[in-house]
Amino acid sequence: MKKLMFYCQHILGMGHLVRSMEIVRGLTKDFHICFINGGEVIPEFQVPSGVEVVNLPAIKTDPEFKELQVVDHAFTLTEVQEIRKNLLLSILDKFQPDILMIELFPFGRRRFSFELIPMLEKVQASQSSTKVVCSLRDIVVTKQNQARHEEKVCKLINQYFDLLLVHSDPKFVSLEETFSRIQDFNCQVYYTGYVVQKTSENPVFSDEDKEIIESEQPLILVSVGGGRFGHELLDCVVKTAPLLEKIIPHNIQVFTGPFIPDEKFQELQTLKENSNNLRIRRYTPYFLNYMQKADLSISMSGYNTTLNILTTGVRAMILPFTGNNDQEQTIRSQKLNVLGITKTIYPQDLQPDIFAWRIISYLEKQINKIKFDFNGVENTAKFLKDFVYKEKIA
Known part of the structure; x- marks a missing residue:
């Protein structure tokens, strides 16, 4: 099986982790997966069997996103950043992924460039066959200086990424509504449909x-x-x-x-x-x-x-x-x-x-029910399989 390394950093809520793990759940039949969790660990959170999880020393933020904070106060933020950077480079060396999938970056999480850029540089310098993929939700955060933000995103996407997967249905929300320069990307861009959770087949309720x-x-x-x-x-x-x-x-x-x-x-x-x-x-x-x-x-x-x-x-x-x-x-x-x-x-x-x-x-009110494309997990798996085996999505 091909190997996939998935990096996810949740810093305030748990939505990025939930969505990323749901994607991973749909990839386990086709990939050997190493999942990198950069946020706080949730003890009861369910991980699909067969997925190797590496919990980096956790980093979070305050509710206004003003500063990064360590969860384990035995270390300073600077110390944790250095530990994490070295750990990621070591995992990349040992795991040798066919696909490196990074959630949100560079549309967000640029404060984690201290560890992500060295990892991306290492992929490039090794001249390996590793494909770099961005996993992105439907709506991205806009910035006060949006033009400058979009210029940075375009530069990073074109420098390091081979594929952008947008987990949305463009009939409801297109990426262009919050990011105007998709046409400037050199990599392939595809909408997967929405990533949705499914209930457990045999739940063991408390x-x-x-x-x-x-x-x-x-x-x-x-x-x-x-x-x-x-x-x-x-x-x-x-x-x-x-x-x-x-x-x-x-x-x-x-x-x-x-x-x-x-x-x-x-x-x-x-x-x-x-x-x-x-x-x-x-x-x-x-x-x-x-x-x-x-x-x-x-x-x-x-x-x-x-x-x-x-x-x-x-x-x-x-x-x-x-x-x-x-x-x-x-x-x-x-x-x-x-x-x-x-x-x-x-x-x-x-x-x-x-x-x-x-x-x-x-x-007491009736509500409307509208069907969107909810096949984001299945389509993501198909896109990644096509990409890694054919180097171009069919």
């Missing part, structure tokens, strides 16, 4: 999961991705739960995300003590099963959660993340709102009496 998922009682599912942001939504839901308990029969299951600070998690647990209709947990590997069960999903509008909403057809209310003036989730939520697929939550909605009314009224 008693806690089983009690909710197999219950006859209607469910409202609340989530905020990794848990480093979205706390204002969690606060509002917890304060709204007592109002809803008097009016509708639904249980409310909240997943705060594995990265929520301990003190915030405890604060939420204390707030919900008098609510019999509310449960709060950090994480479940069976989130998609909960969404299939739910009558309503309340969440942020990140890539993976949005795709879960679209594939399950659940009624959904979504709050865009706007930290660091990031427009990705706003663009996605506005498009879905216009199509009548989801309902956008605005900051002024986050008051318990208003929010309770919005939930109750939305539970």
Whole structure:
């Protein structure tokens, strides 16, 4: 089998990790895979069998993306950067991949150039047959100086990359909407369709999961991705739960995300003590099963959660993340709102009496269901197989 080395760096949420691992799951039949995780480890996160995972000393960021931070404070950021750079070069030497796949860079993660550029330079200098591929989501972050940003991206793509795979359906979102210079790329560019998660064929639910998922009682599912942001939504839901308990029969299951600070998690647990209709947990590997069960999903509008909403057809209310003036989730939520697929939550909605009314009224509405191309995993596998064996995609 051909060998594929996949680099993924999640620094705030967990969406990049979830999407990347779902892609990897679809490649295990055709490639021997070494998966490089540069972000914080999630103990319960499920990895496909046969995938070799290397967890680099983890780096994260603050919610405003202002600075990189180490997770293990036994080392300084400078020390961790040097360790990671050398470790990546060593893995590249030993593994000798046929494909080096890098998630997001150079459209984002350029602060990780300290380790990525040396690795890319090593691939070039070795004159090996390794193909370098960029794995990219549908909407990329725009910058204050967009022209300068796009010039840098074009230079890096043309210098180091052989293929760009955009995990989107251009009928819904084309890359050109947030990046104008695709025609300046020298490498091949293909849309794969959206990368979607699938439920486990034989899930082994914990008693806690089983009690909710197999219950006859209607469910409202609340989530905020990794848990480093979205706390204002969690606060509002917890304060709204007592109002809803008097009016509708639904249980409310909240997943705060594995990265929520301990003190915030405890604060939420204390707030919900008098609510019999509310449960709060950090994480479940069976989130998609909960969404299939739910009558309503309340969440942020990140890539993976949005795709879960679209594939399950659940009624959904979504709050865009706007930290660091990031427009990705706003663009996605506005498009879905216009199509009548989801309902956008605005900051002024986050008051318990208003929010309770919005939930109750939305539970009564019909929603539109539109099919996009959800074959991103299968198409990615096909593109990569064609590319590595034929050097050109059919």
